[in-house]
Amino acid sequence: ETGVTQTPRHLVMGMTxxxxxxxxxxxxxxxxxxYKQSAKKPLELMFVYNFKEQTENNSxxxxxxxxxxxxxxxxxxxHTLQPEDSALYLCASSQDSTAPPYYGYTFGSGTRLTVV
Amino acid sequence: AQKVTQAQTEIxxxxxxxxxxxxxxxxxxxxxxxxxxxxPPSGELVFLIRRNSFDEQNEISGRYSWNFQKSTSSFNFxxxxxxxxxxxxxxxxxxxxxxxxVFGKGTRLSVIA
Numbered sequence: 001e002t003g004v005t006q007t008p009r010h011l012v013m014g015m016t017x018x019x020x021x022x023x024x025x026x027x028x029x030x031x032x033x034x035y036k037q038s039a040k041k042p043l044e045l046m047f048v049y050n051f052k053e054q055t056e057n058n059s060x061x062x063x064x065x066x067x068x069x070x071x072x073x074x075x076x077x078x079h080t081l082q083p084e085d086s087a088l089y090l091c092a093s094s095q096d097s098t099a100p101p102y103y104g105y106t107f108g109s110g111t112r113l114t115v116v
Numbered sequence: 117a118q119k120v121t122q123a124q125t126e127i128x129x130x131x132x133x134x135x136x137x138x139x140x141x142x143x144x145x146x147x148x149x150x151x152x153x154x155x156p157p158s159g160e161l162v163f164l165i166r167r168n169s170f171d172e173q174n175e176i177s178g179r180y181s182w183n184f185q186k187s188t189s190s191f192n193f194x195x196x197x198x199x200x201x202x203x204x205x206x207x208x209x210x211x212x213x214x215x216x217x218v219f220g221k222g223t224r225l226s227v228i229a
Binding site: 004033035040041042043045048056088090092097098099100101102103104105106107108109110112 | 120125149151153158159160161162163166168207211213214216217218219220221222
């Protein structure tokens with residue numbers, strides 16, 4: 001149990017489907033992050049939310065739409081994805097995105113997404 | 117902009133050997149924070165250590181040790197007497213404190229029994 005729970009663990013979707021990834025933490029953190037992990041690439045930051053407000057969008061295509069209804073929950077809505085979007089999507093949380101993360105980020109186990 | 121380079125893509129060692137994972141970082145800021153994470157096959161990144169730019173003291177935790185050298189912008193990680201359970205992908209990361217973590221590409225370590 002890492003403290004950050006991501007569902008589903010695996011997802012296969014067609015290019016015309018719409019699906020959502022869910023992330024949940026009950027660590028009392030106020031910042032939440034989406035990272036994309038592709039083979040042989042660094043982890044790519046996608047979005048940052050701090051106290052429910054989006055503070056960073058790292059030039060992510062509009063087919064990825066984040067939602068943060070409260071500090072404990074983060075969603076990533078997916079639609080009309082491309083095969084190159086297949087990757088491991090990791091959610092993370094920290095106390096406050098504007099403060100030094102003294103204990104690092106707490107990560108979930110990720111959602112392995114395959115777009116067919 | 118900040119950048120983290122982990123030049124070693126994959127390393128394979130025999131159990132009980134020592135192994136060092138290299139990390140070189142780039143930043144123009146004088147205040148920054150460096151991290152190491154371990155990613156086992158289960159997927160989640162596990163926090164191992166944080167170092168801030170003002171503290172160059174090396175650290176040892178059991179079989180793990182870290183060597184921070186500002187002169188060479190490096191923050192290397194050594195596992196002594198490696199074990200099969202150390203097999204994982206290891207990531208080095210950098211933050212300015214009020215910026216998100218920037219990660220390297222990771223080094224896949226395989227420890228063979």
